[in-house]
Amino acid sequence: xxxxxxxxxxxxPVRSGAxxxxxxxxxxxxxxxxxxxxxxxxxxxxxxxxVGRSGCGKTTFLRIAAGLETADRGTVTVAEPAPxxxxxxxxxxxxxxxxxxxxxxxxxxxxxxxxxxxxxxEVLREVGLLxxxxxxxxxxxxxxxxxxxxxxxxxxxxxxxxxxEPLGALDALTRMExxxxxxxxxxxxxxxxxxxxxxxxxxxxxxxxxxxxxxxRIAFDQSVDLPRPRTRGTAALVGLxxxxxxxxxxxxx
Amino acid sequence: MAGRWRLRLLPWAVPTLxxxxxxxxxxxxxxxxxxxxxxxxVLLAAWHLxxxxxxxxxxxxxxxxxFAGLIVGGGLGLVLGLLTGLSVRAQTALDTTLQMLRNxxxxxxxxxxxxxxxxxxxxxxxxxxxxxxxxxYLNTFHGIRSVDRGLIEMARSxxxxxxxxxxxxxxxxxxxxxxxxxxxxxxxxxxxxxxxETISASSGIGYMTMNxxxxxxxDVVLVGILMYALLGKLxxxxxxxxxxxxxxxHPSYQ
Numbered sequence: 001x002x003x004x005x006x007x008x009x010x011x012x013p014v015r016s017g018a019x020x021x022x023x024x025x026x027x028x029x030x031x032x033x034x035x036x037x038x039x040x041x042x043x044x045x046x047x048x049x050x051v052g053r054s055g056c057g058k059t060t061f062l063r064i065a066a067g068l069e070t071a072d073r074g075t076v077t078v079a080e081p082a083p084x085x086x087x088x089x090x091x092x093x094x095x096x097x098x099x100x101x102x103x104x105x106x107x108x109x110x111x112x113x114x115x116x117x118x119x120x121x122e123v124l125r126e127v128g129l130l131x132x133x134x135x136x137x138x139x140x141x142x143x144x145x146x147x148x149x150x151x152x153x154x155x156x157x158x159x160x161x162x163x164x165e166p167l168g169a170l171d172a173l174t175r176m177e178x179x180x181x182x183x184x185x186x187x188x189x190x191x192x193x194x195x196x197x198x199x200x201x202x203x204x205x206x207x208x209x210x211x212x213x214x215x216x217r218i219a220f221d222q223s224v225d226l227p228r229p230r231t232r233g234t235a236a237l238v239g240l241x242x243x244x245x246x247x248x249x250x251x252x253x
Numbered sequence: 254m255a256g257r258w259r260l261r262l263l264p265w266a267v268p269t270l271x272x273x274x275x276x277x278x279x280x281x282x283x284x285x286x287x288x289x290x291x292x293x294x295v296l297l298a299a300w301h302l303x304x305x306x307x308x309x310x311x312x313x314x315x316x317x318x319x320f321a322g323l324i325v326g327g328g329l330g331l332v333l334g335l336l337t338g339l340s341v342r343a344q345t346a347l348d349t350t351l352q353m354l355r356n357x358x359x360x361x362x363x364x365x366x367x368x369x370x371x372x373x374x375x376x377x378x379x380x381x382x383x384x385x386x387x388x389x390y391l392n393t394f395h396g397i398r399s400v401d402r403g404l405i406e407m408a409r410s411x412x413x414x415x416x417x418x419x420x421x422x423x424x425x426x427x428x429x430x431x432x433x434x435x436x437x438x439x440x441x442x443x444x445x446x447x448x449x450e451t452i453s454a455s456s457g458i459g460y461m462t463m464n465x466x467x468x469x470x471x472d473v474v475l476v477g478i479l480m481y482a483l484l485g486k487l488x489x490x491x492x493x494x495x496x497x498x499x500x501x502x503h504p505s506y507q
Contacts, residue, residue: 067410101502110408110421
């Protein structure tokens with residue numbers, strides 16, 4: 001268990017993301033097919049965004065990758081650079097899902113012994129919430145709660161971070177702040193990131209590769225080779241955004 | 254400043270008026286002592302009972318009965334509520350039976366209780382325990398069933414299983430509901446105790462009151478009634494305090 005405890009952020013950034021590979025994954029709920037032969041390979045350390053209309057199966061895809069659901073058919077492999085035996089992928093939910101009866105710092109170290117408190121404070125510092133460590137979650141704003149959820153995931157130094165529309169409920173300004181926070185933390189930690197979103201702009205700003213999902217398959221695969229940090233409104237960004245948006249709108253009918 | 258004091262005193266205005274009118278009518282003989290003694294007489298009776306030690310010993314007996322019943326009935330309700338809340342099999346096996354029994358008013362059991370236990374302590378304990386059982390059972394069951402599934406899923410994905418999942422997620426999530434059950438139970442606890450002690454007892458506040466009735470000591474009867482009010486209020490204050498301590502994370506207590 002001790003190996004789970006992270007080294008402090010002074011450690012040199014290493015690209016140590018898990019490679020993810022899905023082959024012919026099928027999944028249905030109550031006879032309704034949600035994923036129909038989804039195949040995909042993700043290189044370790046990349047930031048992948050999955051966009052698509054609601055009901056296209058993107059959340060199911062993410063939950064299967066996280067191990068919260070099992071595929072009916074097909075294989076899912078999460079290959080970690082240095083296998084530790086322990087699955088080291090973490091999922092950020094649409095809602096922060098903090099335990100209201102635990103303080104912020106105790107929420108961050110959930111599932112870990114009290115000795116992890118210092119490490120938990122360290123990740124809270126990373127997300128800029130160290131001064132709220134001893135507060136109750138009910139006193140935080142929506143954006144702060146998602147930052148705590150991010151810190152909770154980061155404490156385990158995941159090799160794969162799955163983000164299920166974690167910014168969907170936040171206002172535009174907070175979203176922009178969260179974008180740069182997530183980007184910074186991803187760059188520092190080097191994990192593989194998979195972000196499910198319905199916001200094409202968010203996908204293009206953050207991801208190395210944007211996938212458009214439709215009817216349980218990957219309908220479009222676009223790599224984004226723009227320098228970081230990406231500024232809003234540049235021609236290249238807007239061009240890509242429009243192209244992907246057109247793909248999303250073309251599908252799903 | 255003056256306004257705030259006035260606001261603080263306002264809730265006491267009506268009781269003060271009532272007591273003043275009561276004292277006045279009793280003194281002038283409008284209100285016969287056989288119906289209601291004057292408030293001063295009630296105070297004097299309370300003082301006398303305190304000095305003889307009668308009040309304290311009877312209070313102790315009544316409170317002992319009430320809390321013994323609460324521990325037995327409430328404890329059983331809590332345990333069964335946890336069981337049916339956590340296990341679908343236990344719910345299928347027990348819940349229908351318990352819901353049927355719930356619809357029998359505990360007081361309807363009195364004839365049977367007297368046949369079973371006679372008129373000794375067992376009867377009182379049984380009645381109180383039966384009454385406090387259901388509010389705690391129902392609210393514990395409901396509390397556990399309404400714990401946010403998303404939180405449980407999150408906790409599982411962070412490796413919480415078994416006892417640590419109950420301790421860190423399910424029990425705290427059910428606690429607000431369990432405490433509501435406790436407050437209902439405490440209310441019922443006094444009602445049932447009063448009835449049980451009024452039927453038959455040789456000690457306790459109910460005995461003191463019924464005894465005084467035989468000798469037309471209305472002042473002592475009133476002391477007994479006031480004691481029940483006081484005990485009920487104390488129990489309520491205690492649970493409120495418990496809520497404030499246990500639920501200090503809850504937005505309504507911040």
